[in-house]
Amino acid sequence: MFQLRALLERRTKIFLVAASLLVLCFVSFSNVYKANRLLTHLQPESQFMDARWPDLTPIVVKDFKFIMVTIPKVGCTQWNRLARVMMGEPHDLGHLETHNPNLNGLSYLSDYSTSKAESMLMDDTWTKAIFVRNPIDRILSAFLDKSIYNADYFDKVCCEPYLEEGDVNEYNFCRNYQHSFHYFLLRTEDCYNVHWDLQERAVELEWWSRINFVGHIDNAKNDSEKLLKILTSRKDGETAWDKYGSTGWGVNHTSPFNEMETVPHRTDAHEKLREFYTACTEAFVKEKWREDFLSRHFHFDEIMLFDPPANLEQCDFTLDNFKRIAETEGFQAKMRSQRNATGLQ
Numbered sequence: 043m044f045q046l047r048a049l050l051e052r053r054t055k056i057f058l059v060a061a062s063l064l065v066l067c068f069v070s071f072s073n074v075y076k077a078n079r080l081l082t083h084l085q086p087e088s089q090f091m092d093a094r095w096p097d098l099t100p101i102v103v104k105d106f107k108f109i110m111v112t113i114p115k116v117g118c119t120q121w122n123r124l125a126r127v128m129m130g131e132p133h134d135l136g137h138l139e140t141h142n143p144n145l146n147g148l149s150y151l152s153d154y155s156t157s158k159a160e161s162m163l164m165d166d167t168w169t170k171a172i173f174v175r176n177p178i179d180r181i182l183s184a185f186l187d188k189s190i191y192n193a194d195y196f197d198k199v200c201c202e203p204y205l206e207e208g209d210v211n212e213y214n215f216c217r218n219y220q221h222s223f224h225y226f227l228l229r230t231e232d233c234y235n236v237h238w239d240l241q242e243r244a245v246e247l248e249w250w251s252r253i254n255f256v257g258h259i260d261n262a263k264n265d266s267e268k269l270l271k272i273l274t275s276r277k278d279g280e281t282a283w284d285k286y287g288s289t290g291w292g293v294n295h296t297s298p299f300n301e302m303e304t305v306p307h308r309t310d311a312h313e314k315l316r317e318f319y320t321a322c323t324e325a326f327v328k329e330k331w332r333e334d335f336l337s338r339h340f341h342f343d344e345i346m347l348f349d350p351p352a353n354l355e356q357c358d359f360t361l362d363n364f365k366r367i368a369e370t371e372g373f374q375a376k377m378r379s380q381r382n383a384t385g386l387q
Contacts, residue, residue, distance in 0.1 A: 083248055084160040090246070091159060093152040096143045097236045098244070100151045100170075101125045102162070106273040106282055109151065109162060111172040113244045114237040115184045116259050120300055121173070122146060127286050163252050171255035171269055173262070174241050176342040177331035180259075182318055183311035184237045185226045190384050196220050200233035219368060222377055223318045227326055228361050241340075242333045250339050258340075260312075266300040317383045321348035322357035329354055 084090070089098045097118070101110040103125055110125065112118035122140045123133040131147045139145045151159045162168050175183075189196040201216035219225040230238050245253060255272070257265030270283035287299040319327075324347050328335060335342065351357055367373050 084156055084163065086156055088246060090163075090249070091152045091156060093143075093150065095236070096141065096150060102149045102151055102154070103128045103273075104149065105129075105275050105277055107162075107165075107168045107276070108273050108282075109168055109170045111170070111244055111253070113172065113174065113241050114239075115180045115187070116173050116175045116241070117262060117300065122148065124286060124299055127290075128282060163249060166254075169255055169269070169272055170253050171257065172245065172253055173257040173259055173265070174334075174340045174342075175259040176345060177241075177327055177334050178315065178319075178324070178345045178347070179311050180241075181227070181230075181238055181327055181331065182223070182315065185223050185318075186311055186314070186384060188235075188237055189220050189226050193220060196226070199235055200229050203233075215365070219364075221381060222368075223380065224320075224323060225364060225368075227323055227330075228359070228364055230330065240331060240333050242337045245339075253339070256340050258342075260343075262300040263298065267298065270299065314383060315345070315347055318380055319347050321351050322354070322359060324348055325350050325354050325357065326359050 089095065090100060092098060097112070097114055101112060101122070102108070103110070106128060108128075110121055112121050119137060119140055123135070125148055126135070126140075126146060127133045129147065129149065135146060143150065151162070154162070163170065187195075188199075197217060197220065201213055201220065204210075204213035204216060216225075216229075255269055257269060267283055267287060270287040271281050273282035274280070275282070275285065289296055289298060291297045291299050292301065328350075
């Protein structure tokens with residue numbers, strides 16, 4: 043009897059030890075798996091590594107251990123120019139050339155091997171920065187820039203596809219109403235473009251944890267100064283602010299970087315909000331760009347231009363309804379008012 047009990051106790055101990063070893067092995071394997079997954083999840087097809095889209099792959103300034111994720115309509119032209127200066131190039135390129143990777147002389151993350159790019163992203167001694175902008179401002183800025191001041195851009199991206207499909211009527215309608223903010227918003231539903239894409243998607247989900255500086259365009263001067271004071275040259279120990287940010291910008295090259303009065307290519311969208319928005323268009327933007335408004339990676343102060351409609355359905359925010367109201371005198375008067383606000387006749 044006692045021998046049987048002793049045998050059972052020994053077997054129980056052996057079982058418990060074996061079970062403990064199995065748990066430890068599983069935990070170790072799990073940790074190794076997670077570590078390996080973390081170290082290998084930057085793939086060549088990642089948008090950060092896609093050289094075809096320089097608007098989606100970050101800029102790299104190696105001397106300052108600086109990676110900048112730029113977002114169209116969030117001061118990206120200025121950051122391209124600053125990066126050029128930090129790399130020893132002049133900042134006198136034209137707007138289009140500044141964004142052309144074949145001409146701007148910039149270094150992009152996609153220029154590096156996947157393993158090297160991943161190493162830089164994971165290295166806490168590198169500063170990985172991004173600037174964001176309230177969608178209420180940003181989407182109006184995209185409209186003013188790409189559909190008003192540079193109307194050929196919207197025509198090419200959103201109207202010409204109708205011609206390719208043989209739909210001349212829709213093409214003509216698109217050309218006739220591309221100066222309408224209402225129509226522009228409706229077309230963002232089926233006409234994708236990085237200038238009005240979600241800012242939340244500028245960084246793939248698994249990489250947001252590596253972004254260690256988030257600036258806001260409505261505080262561009264102060265946030266830019268704060269960021270540039272963090273960046274230190276490995277060559278001479280000077281900060282990017284002292285070397286390149288504190289002066290040398292603006293018409294007379296005596297202003298600090300990103301002082302808004304000196305920023306070219308600006309649309310003054312914030313000053314025009316009430317001229318272009320209605321309660322329904324404001325509600326539409328807040329719904330369509332909801333991911334940006336609810337992001338846990340950045341925050342925007344609320345802009346409330348109008349009392350919101352009870353629900354978006356009552357706005358009948360559809361292309362069919364737009365075509366019904368587009369020819370009314372009230373709508374035409376609104377379009378004339380908006381054209382006058384932009385300086386168009």
